[in-house]
Amino acid sequence: MILDGKCPTGPIEKTWDKHRFDLKLVNPANKRKYKVIMVGTGLAGGAAAASLGELGYSVEAFCYQDSPRRAHSIAAQGGINASKNYPNDGDSVYRLFYDTIKGGDFRAREADVWRLAQVSNNIIDQCVAQGVPFARDYAGYLDNRSFGGAQVSRTFFARGQTGQQLLLGAYSALSRQIKAGTVKMYNRTEMLDLIVIDGVAKGITIRDMVTGEIRAHMADAVCLATGGYVNVFYLSTNAMGCSVTANWKAHKKGAYFANPCYTQIHPTCIPQTGDHQSKLTLMSESLRNDGRCWVPKKKEDCGKHPNEVAEDDRDYYLERKYPSFGNLAPRDIASRAAKEQCDDGRGVGPGGRGVYLDFSTSIKRVGADTIKERYGNLFEMYEKITDEDGYKRPMRMYPAPHYSMGGLWVDYNLMSNVPGLFVLGEANFSVHGANRLGASALMQGLADGYFVIPYTIGGYLAGVKPGDYSLDHPEVKKSIDEVHASIKKMFALKGKKTVSEIYRALGKVMWENVGMARSDESLKNALKEIPKLRDEFWNNVNISGEGGEMNQQLENAGRVADFLEFAELLSKDALTREESCGGHFRTEHQMPDGEAMRNDADFCHVAAWEFKGVGNEPELHKEPLKFDNVHLAVRSYK
Numbered sequence: 285m286i287l288d289g290k291c292p293t294g295p296i297e298k299t300w301d302k303h304r305f306d307l308k309l310v311n312p313a314n315k316r317k318y319k320v321i322m323v324g325t326g327l328a329g330g331a332a333a334a335s336l337g338e339l340g341y342s343v344e345a346f347c348y349q350d351s352p353r354r355a356h357s358i359a360a361q362g363g364i365n366a367s368k369n370y371p372n373d374g375d376s377v378y379r380l381f382y383d384t385i386k387g388g389d390f391r392a393r394e395a396d397v398w399r400l401a402q403v404s405n406n407i408i409d410q411c412v413a414q415g416v417p418f419a420r421d422y423a424g425y426l427d428n429r430s431f432g433g434a435q436v437s438r439t440f441f442a443r444g445q446t447g448q449q450l451l452l453g454a455y456s457a458l459s460r461q462i463k464a465g466t467v468k469m470y471n472r473t474e475m476l477d478l479i480v481i482d483g484v485a486k487g488i489t490i491r492d493m494v495t496g497e498i499r500a501h502m503a504d505a506v507c508l509a510t511g512g513y514v515n516v517f518y519l520s521t522n523a524m525g526c527s528v529t530a531n532w533k534a535h536k537k538g539a540y541f542a543n544p545c546y547t548q549i550h551p552t553c554i555p556q557t558g559d560h561q562s563k564l565t566l567m568s569e570s571l572r573n574d575g576r577c578w579v580p581k582k583k584e585d586c587g588k589h590p591n592e593v594a595e596d597d598r599d600y601y602l603e604r605k606y607p608s609f610g611n612l613a614p615r616d617i618a619s620r621a622a623k624e625q626c627d628d629g630r631g632v633g634p635g636g637r638g639v640y641l642d643f644s645t646s647i648k649r650v651g652a653d654t655i656k657e658r659y660g661n662l663f664e665m666y667e668k669i670t671d672e673d674g675y676k677r678p679m680r681m682y683p684a685p686h687y688s689m690g691g692l693w694v695d696y697n698l699m700s701n702v703p704g705l706f707v708l709g710e711a712n713f714s715v716h717g718a719n720r721l722g723a724s725a726l727m728q729g730l731a732d733g734y735f736v737i738p739y740t741i742g743g744y745l746a747g748v749k750p751g752d753y754s755l756d757h758p759e760v761k762k763s764i765d766e767v768h769a770s771i772k773k774m775f776a777l778k779g780k781k782t783v784s785e786i787y788r789a790l791g792k793v794m795w796e797n798v799g800m801a802r803s804d805e806s807l808k809n810a811l812k813e814i815p816k817l818r819d820e821f822w823n824n825v826n827i828s829g830e831g832g833e834m835n836q837q838l839e840n841a842g843r844v845a846d847f848l849e850f851a852e853l854l855s856k857d858a859l860t861r862e863e864s865c866g867g868h869f870r871t872e873h874q875m876p877d878g879e880a881m882r883n884d885a886d887f888c889h890v891a892a893w894e895f896k897g898v899g900n901e902p903e904l905h906k907e908p909l910k911f912d913n914v915h916l917a918v919r920s921y922k
Contacts, residue, residue, distance in 0.1 A: 287540075287892055287907035290695040291395035296913050300399040303696070304739050308746035315340035316466075317750035319503040320741065321488055322346065323475045323530055326355030327447070327726060328709025329509030330454035331733025337461030339738055344501055345458070345467055346490060348474045348525055348839075353455050356511055356523040357729065360447025361568035361662065362431065363439035364411075364726040366404040371428050375436040377401045384724065385914045387433040387614055388689070388717020389866035389882065391543070391890075394913055395696060396714045403735040404727055408440055410734055414453035417442050429573050429658075431722035433614040433921070439723040444568050444662040450726055454733070474839065475530045476770075477763045478506065478537045478705070485534075485705035486753045489763045491771075493839060496832040498767050500760045502753040505741055508534060509708040509733070512688030514547050516847045516854060517799070518791020520685035521553055521566040527843035528850045531692050531711055539700045540892035540905060542713035543690035544850070545858035548720055548867045549800050550686035551577075551618035554669055555638040559788075564684040565669055567641075568662055569722040572611040574646035574655060575679070577602050577622070579630040579639050586632050590640055590678045601625055601639075609921045616719045616867045616880075617921060619683035623800050624878070626682070633680045640678035647675065683800060687725060689716040689867065690857075693892040693907075697740035698732060701892075704748075706741060708732040713890065718866025771831045774841050779824035783841045786821050790844070790851060793817070798855050803871045807859040811852060815899070818848040849898055856893075860904065863887045884916055 292299040292306075310318065322333040322345040330352050333345040349355060369375040380401040385392060408426070412418065418440050419427040428437040442449040461467040472493040479487035479500060487502035513528035514520045535541045552572065554565045578598045580586050585593050601621055606613045613621070622639045625631060632638045647655055652675055656663065663674045670680070691713040698706050698714070709729040716724065754760075797810035821844070829835040864873040864880035865887070873881045890907040 285905040287693065287701070287890070287905050288695070289393055289395075289907055290697065291393060292696065296394060296398045299395050300402055307739055307743035310742045310746050312340055314750070316342060318342065318505075318745050318748075319344065319751075321501060321503040321506045322509065323488060323507065324355070324509035324511065324711070325352035325458065325469075326357035326509065326511060326709065327451055327454055327729035328733045329507070330355065330451065330458045331730050332507060332509060332708055332737045333467050334454060334457035334461050335734055335738045336741070337464065337466035338457075340466065343461070343467040344470065344503065346470045346473045346475060346488070348472065348493060350471055352458060352469070353451065355451060356526055357451045357726070358448045359521070359523065359566065360726055361444045361566065362570035363429065363441035363446045363723040364407065364450065364730070365431070365438050365721070365723045366408045366440060366727065367401055367438055368405050368408060370426060371437045373436045375438050379436065380404060380438065382914055383434050384715065384721060385717070385911075386919055387721040388719050389880065389919050390717065390884070390888070390911060390914075390916055391546070391865055391909065392715055392717030393909065394911060398913075399736065400715050400728060400731050403731045406735055407727065407730045411450060411453050411730070414456060416449050416453045419443065429570060430612055432569055432572065432612045432618065433609070433721040434612070435609070439570070441570065444570065444659050447726060450730065454730070475510075476533065476767045476842065478534045479759055479763050480537045480702060481753065481757055481759045484703045487760065489767050491767070494834050496830070496835065498764055500755060500764055502755055502760070504745060504748050504750055504752070505704045505706060507706045507708060507737065507741070508692065508711050510711045512691070512710040513850065514685040514688055516790070516851050517685040517794045518787055519556065519561060519564050519795070521550060521564050522686075524563055527846065529843050529846045532846040532850050534692060534700070534702070534705060536895050537702065538895070539702045539705055540693040540894055541690070541853060542693035542890050542892045543857065544854040544893070545861055545868050546689035546713075546718050546866065547685060547854075548615055548687040548689060549619040549683045551615055551622050551683045552641065552681050553684035553686070554666065555633055555680055555682035557634060565665070566684070566686065567666060567679065567681065568659070569615065571641060571659060571662060574658070575611065575641040575643050576600055576645060577611055577618070577639055577641055577681070579625045579632060581630070583629045586630060586636065590632070590642070599625070599630070606921045613921050614719060614721060616869070619800060620869060622681070622683055638680040638682045641681050642678035643674065644678070687720055689713065689718060689720055693890065697743060698737055699740070699744060704744070706737060708737055718868055770842070771838065774825075774827050774838065774845075775831065777822070777825050777827065779826045781820065781824050781826065783825055783827065783837065783844050786817055786825060787840075787844045787847070790814070790817050790848060794851055798858055801869050801871050802858050804859070807855050810855040811859070814848065814852045814855065821845060821848055853893055853902060856902070857891055861887055861891065880919070888916070
């Protein structure tokens with residue numbers, strides 16, 4: 285099937301404005317008749333629930349945390365992009381659009397990316413009005429800094445805690461609607477199934493994580509804003525509760541999964557120290573504004589204290605390889621460059637899996653106080669974890685799984701191929717292509733939540749009869765029964781292995797075979813090993829306790845069971861895509877200098893997979909990508 289993204293035509297500068305005008309509207313008095321379910325209350329979901337509630341819709345919002353304030357969006361550190369051009373350094377909506385298309389290695393839709401760039405400025409105004417404490421310069425104007433993949437300063441920030449401050453802004457707006465009664469909030473609940481009636485999404489089945497109760501909630505439309513899936517690698521920078529479950533349940537009910545192989549490895553993370561770890565810690569990309577990445581030129585210097593390595597004996601490899609962008613090369617390129625140095629035997633720290641991020645030059649230039657002003661909380665975090673002072677000794681960094689560019693397929697209206705099912709933020713595939721530029725995740729989440737879904741969902745609901753659903757429908761009972769049966773099956777196993785043991789094994793298979801570098805051989809090996817782990821899970825795992833109570837072992841088991849199915853699709857998508865692009869690097873497809881080699885003739889498309897049953901071959905559908913405003917070119921940052 286050739287998919288239609290329903291992108292508007294005509295001059296791209298007018299597409300979003302024209303599309304908004306052409307959308308059907310819901311009378312303000314009628315909005316309260318419609319109910320919308322919002323699964324996930326991070327930046328995208330929280331902003332969307334607050335906006336829809338403000339418009340008058342009846343919203344039911346769900347999160348698995350004890351409060352929306354604990355959404356993983358809080359962990360974003362470095363900033364949020366917008367094309368306001370306050371530094372007067374040549375930025376514009378078109379340049380942000382261009383940088384994002386190029387940054388994604390020409391694997392994103394032009395129309396979606398243009399809309400993102402266009403509304404970016406509105407996001408900053410919205411957040412300032414909410415009281416988000418963005419950094420300001422000496423004159424009191426909003427300050428900016430640079431991020432990877434751009435030669436302008438367009439990133440607005442609040443020290444190293446931008447995600448937290450933006451989330452508090454969205455949470456305050458959401459709380460206002462909860463008090464007003466337009467939003468009903470369900471904390472500590474996890475979506476375990478999507479209810480589809482006559483091909484239309486009409487509700488979800490959830491488990492109350494405190495009482496264990498399984499129940500259904502129905503609505504006129506369902507929105508998923510449930511984040512990404514890189515915890516499939518076990519070790520990642522994501523919160524441990526982040527999972528693919530909501531998206532995977534929707535996929536099994538007919539929603540296409542787009543570009544699952546597009547995962548991002550972040551170059552600036554604290555290296556793993558041993559097998560005891562259950563997650564990794566991100567250090568903001570903003571640190572590369574003032575920190576310089578290097579490794580010793582000589583292998584014999586790797587064991588020395590970094591301050592004892594002479595300047596002439598240091599290889600500032602990003603500045604050497606990418607002089608135009610230097611230490612602010614895009615994440616996929618910076619990650620592969622770091623791995624290249626370590627594979628060459630010049631890595632530092634335990635196991636030789638690390639590179640230095642050195643602030644000594646910047647401290648000499650602007651002083652330690654200025655560096656502390658910009659990144660103080662990040663230095664504190666680094667010292668608490670490593671017991672090393674980053675002001676006096678270069679930090680050690682190594683790439684780690686961080687973000688999912690793939691997600692459920694959506695059209696221009698953010699609606700999946702299942703009518704009534706909308707997908708927001710990182711949970712969809714729409715704007716980042718094969719690689720996300722730094723500070724663009726927060727931009728997408730708030731764009732979708734504040735400025736896109738409030739329009740597009742109205743265009744859908746205007747053609748829907750409000751309240752056309754019932755908890756008594758046979759599909760509702762079937763969904764609840766299936767969730768009960770799955771839980772019962774898990775408790776009946778009584779095997780000898782813990783869920784964590786199998787999860788670690790899956791993560792090892794994925795990182796070694798489907799991580800930063802992928803090959804035909806490694807991907808086929810993953811596709812052999814994953815079914816073995818899945819069989820072991822369903823034959824030899826042990827989950828203690830009961831279902832009708834708080835049971836975190838059960839929660840984890842359900843998420844790992846979904847990862848064991850999803851991992852196979854991710855690997856299959858990577859095997860099918862015979863090219864290197866962005867974060868998807870196939871060792872067979874690289875330039876003579878080691879850079880990614882795209883195959884535009886055969887793979888300039890979105891790969892959207894249809895579920896055909898566990899163990900069965902999924903069906904591939906394609907959406908061709910057209911580039912009329914940014915011409916296809918070799919992606920170079922040299």
